[in-house]
Amino acid sequence: MGDHRCVSRLVVSSAIYWTCTIGCAFADSFVGGHIFDAITKRPVAGADVYVEYSSRRIGAAKSDGDGVYRVPFVMPSTIPATAFATITASGAGHAASTENLQIMDGSSGAVKDLELYPIGLLECRSQAEHSVIIGNFLPPSPAGTLSDLSRRIAKSLEFSLKTRLQAVHLILDKQPSFEPCESAKPATSKLGAGYAKALKADAFVDGDVSHDKRLLGYAVSFYVSDAYDFFPDPQLASNRNLELDTPSAVSVSDETHLAVLASIAAGLAKRKDCATALQVISVGERLIEEPITSSNALRADYFAQLRKGCEEQLPNVGLRKTTK
Structure with a gap:
C-alpha cells in the first residue's frame, strides 16, 4: 500500500515537473481555444502553440485531438496595464500563423480561436475588394507543354469578362481581380465555397482540362463556387475549344461567365452595394438566352433572386432589366 502511494506521488511529481518545463507551474495567465483548418473548418490536432512577449517565449503547448489548446504563461511584473x-500556431501541413494577443492587467485568461492555412494558401488570400480565385486545374494527359494552368485560365477570364463589365461602365475599383492560386487543390469540388471564404474572394474556380485531337484548343470544365452560399452546389460550366496558349484570345463560354457574374453580384449585394450589383446583374441577364433553356434556367433564377433583393433595397434606382 505504501509503495502504491509512493509511486502515485512520483507520477504526480513527474507530471508537475514536465508541466513546469513549458512554463505552466507558476503561470499567472493563460490563453486557450480551438485550432481549425481555415478551409475545412476541421480541428487541427497536435498543433504547436506558443506565446511570446518582447521576443521572448513565455509559454507553449500542443492542441489535443479535438484541436483544443491551452497555453499558461507568466508575464513580467513590470508590464503596463494593457x-x-x-x-x-503551426501544424503538420499547415503554415505558421501569428496573431496579436491583448493582455489586460488583472485578467487571468483569454479565449482565442485560431485558423491555420494549408501550406501554400496563405499567400493566396486576396487583397482586392472583389476577386475571383482560380485554383488548380487538372491538366490533360499527357500534359505536353501546357503549364501554369491557373495563371492561363485567370488571364482568359480576366480578358473576356472584364470586356463585358466595361460595357456597363463599371468603375475600375468595382471590377473584380482574377488571381491564380495553383496550390489551391480541393479534394472535392464541394470544398470550393470554403476556399472562396478563406481566401477572401467572391468566387473560387477550379476544374479540369482535356485535349481532343479533333479540336484546335482544349476542352475545359469549370467548377464555380461562391463565398456567400448563394449556389447550393458548385456550378459546372463547360468550354469546348479554348486556345489556352494565347489567353488574351480565348472566348470563354457564356455559361462560365454567368456563374462568375452571379458570384460577384452576390458579393456586392452582401456588402450593401446594390447599385453596382444591379449593373453586374444586367450583364448576366444579357447573356441569358431567350427562350430560357434548361442549361441556364437555374442561373436565370439566381439573377432574378438577386435583382429582386436589390430592387427591394433600392426601389427607385431606375435600373430595369435589360432586354436584347
Missing part, C-alpha cells in the same frame, strides 16, 4: 504579446 500589454500585447503574440500567439503563434
